[in-house]
Amino acid sequence: xxxxxxxxxxxxxxxxxxxxxxxxxxxxxxxxxxxxxxxxxxxxxxxxxxxxxxxxxxxxxxxxxxxxxxxxxxxxxxxxxxxxxxxxxxxxxxxxxxxxxxxxxxxxxxxxxxxxxxxxxxxxxxxxxxxxxxxxxxxxxxxxxxxxxxxxxxxxxxxxxxxxxxxxxxxxxxxxxxxxxxxxxxxxxxxxxxxxxxxxxxxxxxxxxxxxxxxxxxxxxxxxxxxxxxxxxxxxxxxxxxxxxxxxxxxxxxxxxxxxxxxxxxxxxxxxxx
Ligand SMILES: [Zn+2]
Numbered sequence: 001x002x003x004x005x006x007x008x009x010x011x012x013x014x015x016x017x018x019x020x021x022x023x024x025x026x027x028x029x030x031x032x033x034x035x036x037x038x039x040x041x042x043x044x045x046x047x048x049x050x051x052x053x054x055x056x057x058x059x060x061x062x063x064x065x066x067x068x069x070x071x072x073x074x075x076x077x078x079x080x081x082x083x084x085x086x087x088x089x090x091x092x093x094x095x096x097x098x099x100x101x102x103x104x105x106x107x108x109x110x111x112x113x114x115x116x117x118x119x120x121x122x123x124x125x126x127x128x129x130x131x132x133x134x135x136x137x138x139x140x141x142x143x144x145x146x147x148x149x150x151x152x153x154x155x156x157x158x159x160x161x162x163x164x165x166x167x168x169x170x171x172x173x174x175x176x177x178x179x180x181x182x183x184x185x186x187x188x189x190x191x192x193x194x195x196x197x198x199x200x201x202x203x204x205x206x207x208x209x210x211x212x213x214x215x216x217x218x219x220x221x222x223x224x225x226x227x228x229x230x231x232x233x234x235x236x237x238x239x240x241x242x243x244x245x246x247x248x249x250x251x252x253x254x255x256x257x258x259x260x261x262x263x264x265x266x267x268x269x270x271x272x273x274x
Contacts, residue, residue: 062091082218212266
C-alpha cells in the first residue's frame with residue numbers, strides 16, 4: 001500500500017525531531033554532568049587594575065603564616081608550586097587545606113574512587129613535604145560537585161581560626177580563566193565567604209586569575225616546580241606530563257614577562273586587614 005507523501009514527510013520530520021532532540025538532550029546532560037565551567041559572556045576586567053604589593057617583604061620572611069586552600073590534591077603545585085618553594089626557603093610556616101580528595105580522577109565510568117583517594121593522598125603528602133608544608137588537611141568534600149555552601153564555608157572558617165594565617169592563598173572566584181573547573185571556582189567563593197568573618201588575615205592572594213596585580217618571580221624555582229608536577233604521577237605522566245609542563249611553562253612565561261623576569265606566578269592580591 002502506498003503511503004501518502006504528505007504523511008511520509010510528516011513522519012520523517014517527527015523522526016528527525018526525535019533524533020536531534022535526543023542528541024541535544026544528551027549534549028546538555030553531558031554539559032551538566034561534567035565538572036568544567038565556561039563563561040559564555042567574557043567577564044569584564046577590572047579597570048584600572050593597579051599593581052599591589054601585598055607586603056611582599058613580610059610574605060617572604062621567617063615565621064610568616066601562610067594558608068593555602070585548594071580544591072584538588074595537585075592544584076597547589078600546578079598553580080603556585082614556585083611560590084610555595086620560595087616561601088619554604090624564606091622560612092614561612094605553610095599549611096594546606098584540600099577541599100576534595102580528587103577521587104573522581106578523569107570521571108571515567110570505571111574509576112576506582114577509594115584507590116584514587118589513596119594514591120592522591122600519597123602524592124599530595126609527598127609534594128607538601130617537598131615545600132615543607134606543616135600540615136595537610138583534607139576536608140573530604142565531593143570531587144567534581146563542589147558547592148560553596150554553609151558547611152564548607154564553616155569548615156574553612158574553623159581552619160582559618162585554628163591556624164591564624166596572615167596570608168591566605170586560594171582560587172580567584174571573581175576573575176577565573178574563562179574555562180575552569182567548577183570546584184576551583186567554588187573553592188575560591190567559599191574562601192572569600194569565610195574570609196568575611198576571619199580575623200587576623202592581612203592578605204588574600206588569589207591565583208588562577210586572569211587579572212593579576214602581583215607577580216611572584218619564580219625564575220629560580222622553575223626547575224623545582226617541574227619536579228613538583230612530576231610527583232602527581234596519577235595525573236601527569238608520559239605525554240600528558242609533557243603537555244601539562246608546557247602549558248604551565250607558557251603561563252609562567254606570560255606572568256614573568258609582566259615584571260620582566262623569565263618565570264612568574266600571578267596573583268590577585270587583596271588587603272583584608274592592612
Ligand atoms: Zn583542580
